[in-house]
Each structure stands twice: as structure tokens, then as C-alpha cells.
Amino acid sequence: LESEPNNNTVRIELGESELKMGTVDDAIATFDKVPAKSPSQLDATLGLERAHLMLREPTKALRFADKAVALAPKNVRAQVGRGVALDMMGRHRDAQTCYHAAIAIAPHDIAARSDLALSLALTGQYDKAIAIMTPIARDPSATPRLRQNLALIYGLKGDNAAARSLSRVDLNQLAGPAECFERVAL
Helix, strand or coil: CCCCCCCHHHHHHHHHHHHHHCCHHHHHHHHHCCCCCCCCHHHHHHHHHHHHHHCCCHHHHHHHHHHHHHHCCCCHHHHHHHHHHHHHCCCHHHHHHHHHHHHHHCCCCHHHHHHHHHHHHHCCCHHHHHHHHHHHHHCCCCCHHHHHHHHHHHHHHCCHHHHHHHHHHHHHHHHHHHHHHHHHHC
16 A cells, blocks of 8 residues: 555555454544545445444444445445444344345345344344244354354244254364363373
């Protein structure tokens, strides 16, 4: 960036790296330097949206999400980010509309489907949430976070046995090496 101060692609990459490192204020400052008429404007706007979500500032995040949706109505990340901001504000029905819009654009988008399931659970629609989340969490490529999301939904529903069983899948994987160490130590 020092050698190419006007390279907004590099600026976006720097902002994304700053978000991943947790230096959110630095990321905001970096994304803010992208000119409004730049081809990178959408990426900068999405970065600002995520930064404000990380800071738990849903009102600010929603402003940037709305701007991103205006720039690119068919952008899945913009729709999902808007939904997350609305969920954080307690506007779950509006958030679900955003997730449905994202799914209409990209039917297999994991983030949109997972966030929809969590939002449905927050409104007490546990069976719908479980129906959406189960195939995602049971997929061989599922991350621990996705399985824990499903466990959370079961817990919110009051099915503690299913929540405990599912949450132990990842905990047992983590416990595996420790158990091996204990056996060797004996």
C-alpha cells in the first residue's frame, strides 16, 4: 500500500486482514479511505458493515448494509449482513426476509441458511430452524461452529439431550488427544 497508495484492491485486502486480526478500528480507518466512486466501494462498504457488527453496533452496520444492498441488490453478503444487523436489533422478521432474499440468490449459501435458522429459533420457530440447520450441521464438511449452532437451537427448544449429544461431538474430538495423553502418563 505504501508503494501503491491509490490501489484500492490492496487497501481492501489490508482492511480484511485487519478485521481478521481483530484490529477493527484500524480496519474501519482503512475501509473509510476507499473513494466513494471506486470500483472497490462495495467491498469497502461490506467491510465497514462487518466491522460495525464486530463492534456490536448494529445501527451503524445496518446503514452500511443498506448502502451495500443499494449498490448490489443481488449480493449475498450484503443481504446476510443486513439480516445479522436486524437480528442484533431484535427485528427478527425483517432479518428473516433478508436471509430469504440471500437464499433466493444463492440457495446453498451456508451462512444465509445458518443465520436464517438461528433467527427462526430466536422467534420460537424451533422445528423450522432444526429442519434448516440439521442437513448443514450433519454434512461431512460442517464446521464445529455449525454443529454448535444446531446444538444451541436444540437447547433453546428445551431438548437438552439432543443439545448435549450434539455439542459433545466437538468436545469429544477435543478431548481425544488429552485422553491419549492421560493413558500414556499412566
